Amino acid sequence: MAPLAGAPTQALPEHPEFLWRNPEPKKSYDVVIVGAGGHGLATAYYLAKNHGITNVAVLERGWLAGGNMARNTAIIRSNYLWDESAAIYEHSLKLWEGLPDELEYDFLFSQRGVMNLAHTLGDVRESVRRVSANRLNGIDAEWLDPKQVKELCPIINIGDDIRYPVMGATYQPRAGIAKHDHVAWAFARKADEYGIDLIQNCEVTGFVKEGDRAVGVETNRGTINAGRVGLCAAGHSSVLAKLAGVELPVQSHPLQALVSELHLPVHPTVVMSNHVHVYVSQAHKGELVMGAGVDGYTGYGQRGGFHVIEKQMAAAVELFPIFARAHLLRTWGGIVDVTMDASPIMDRTPVDDLFVNCGWGTGGFKATPGSGWAFAHTIATGAPHPLNAPFSLDRFTTGALIDEHGAAGVAH
Numbered sequence: 001m002a003p004l005a006g007a008p009t010q011a012l013p014e015h016p017e018f019l020w021r022n023p024e025p026k027k028s029y030d031v032v033i034v035g036a037g038g039h040g041l042a043t044a045y046y047l048a049k050n051h052g053i054t055n056v057a058v059l060e061r062g063w064l065a066g067g068n069m070a071r072n073t074a075i076i077r078s079n080y081l082w083d084e085s086a087a088i089y090e091h092s093l094k095l096w097e098g099l100p101d102e103l104e105y106d107f108l109f110s111q112r113g114v115m116n117l118a119h120t121l122g123d124v125r126e127s128v129r130r131v132s133a134n135r136l137n138g139i140d141a142e143w144l145d146p147k148q149v150k151e152l153c154p155i156i157n158i159g160d161d162i163r164y165p166v167m168g169a170t171y172q173p174r175a176g177i178a179k180h181d182h183v184a185w186a187f188a189r190k191a192d193e194y195g196i197d198l199i200q201n202c203e204v205t206g207f208v209k210e211g212d213r214a215v216g217v218e219t220n221r222g223t224i225n226a227g228r229v230g231l232c233a234a235g236h237s238s239v240l241a242k243l244a245g246v247e248l249p250v251q252s253h254p255l256q257a258l259v260s261e262l263h264l265p266v267h268p269t270v271v272m273s274n275h276v277h278v279y280v281s282q283a284h285k286g287e288l289v290m291g292a293g294v295d296g297y298t299g300y301g302q303r304g305g306f307h308v309i310e311k312q313m314a315a316a317v318e319l320f321p322i323f324a325r326a327h328l329l330r331t332w333g334g335i336v337d338v339t340m341d342a343s344p345i346m347d348r349t350p351v352d353d354l355f356v357n358c359g360w361g362t363g364g365f366k367a368t369p370g371s372g373w374a375f376a377h378t379i380a381t382g383a384p385h386p387l388n389a390p391f392s393l394d395r396f397t398t399g400a401l402i403d404e405h406g407a408a409g410v411a412h
Helices: 038-051 083-102 121-136 146-152 180-193 234-243 306-319 321-325 368-381
Strands: 028-034 056-059 114-118 142-144 168-172 197-199 204-210 213-219 222-231 250-262 270-273 278-282 287-294 328-339 345-348 354-358
Touching: 028 038, 028 213, 038 056, 038 180, 038 368, 056 222, 083 121, 083 368, 114 121, 114 146, 121 142, 121 168, 142 146, 146 168, 180 197, 180 368, 204 222, 204 234, 222 234, 222 368, 234 250, 234 328, 234 354, 250 306, 270 306, 278 306, 287 306, 287 328, 306 321, 306 328, 345 368, 354 368
Parallel strands: 028 056, 028 222, 056 197, 114 270, 222 354
Antiparallel strands: 114 168, 142 168, 204 213, 213 222, 250 287, 250 328, 270 278, 278 287, 345 354
């Protein structure tokens, strides 16, 4: 498993010198979106493409796509258990499949498949259940026995002498990965072509309200008036909403990941495991990309912690013995926003003309186009689309929860 001394296994696309303008903010816009990550940029793009709304500003307190969009493990799939989740993630996956041509940008979308391993009889029962639920929703899903798992990913240890032996796996062939920063740049370029202003280094510090209606935002670059405001700020959503007087049922947690040095291709698919809780793919340049579960505490730190990395590496090496010879290149942390049912919120808020898109937890990247598509509809029409109607704020009072705590293979 020799490192490649920096040589990529696949050539990356060349970029023009400038992908978008860096304009000064105007005094007012029809729509202001807070957060220039994947969801904010996709929302702006679909506002223009689907609804003809182009007098839009996307505000980012740092640099474009510098938050979770640049800090995730880039996995794309739609094999969620519940009908409501399956519908929006499958819609998103179908959008992914046409996006490279639509956005005229090669962001290295690779449908290499995703496996979710089962290690106990309980895992097997829940996994087979999920495969059946996926098929009922028209989602490609298969159940693999250990031999088939090994055929798809030869480096996996399927021996019965390990702590959590592989008893099978669910498999979604259409799932895969994409290069996350390129995805953001693709949406940004198209949004810019529609005349949408992408404004970096513009931190929102408050909201301008007339009674119970949001009419603008206060920023470190002055007041910006708006007909409607959409929040797409991921881990900082609850902090921003509180500035407008809205309490969101969201907690923010650090989520850590890491990459190895560059290697020749050894890992042909994406593998996720529940009991050992590690997920692994190999990036286009050759790094092994690994993620773990969210840290147990709430916080806003974008950094790693050795104890989490140590457990993550122990889990990975047990499943993939060859990884014992790999060297760690870098680690990082993102800030994920988690609701009590581990499903997102895409809805109006109690403040008129203030909308929120948050609570995606660890599933935000894969939902990027579908989330932007549905949230743009909600902002443009003032009402939810059927795809995001179940993900309303009032479900936390009505009890109509969508429990997806197992969406990463932890429970279901």
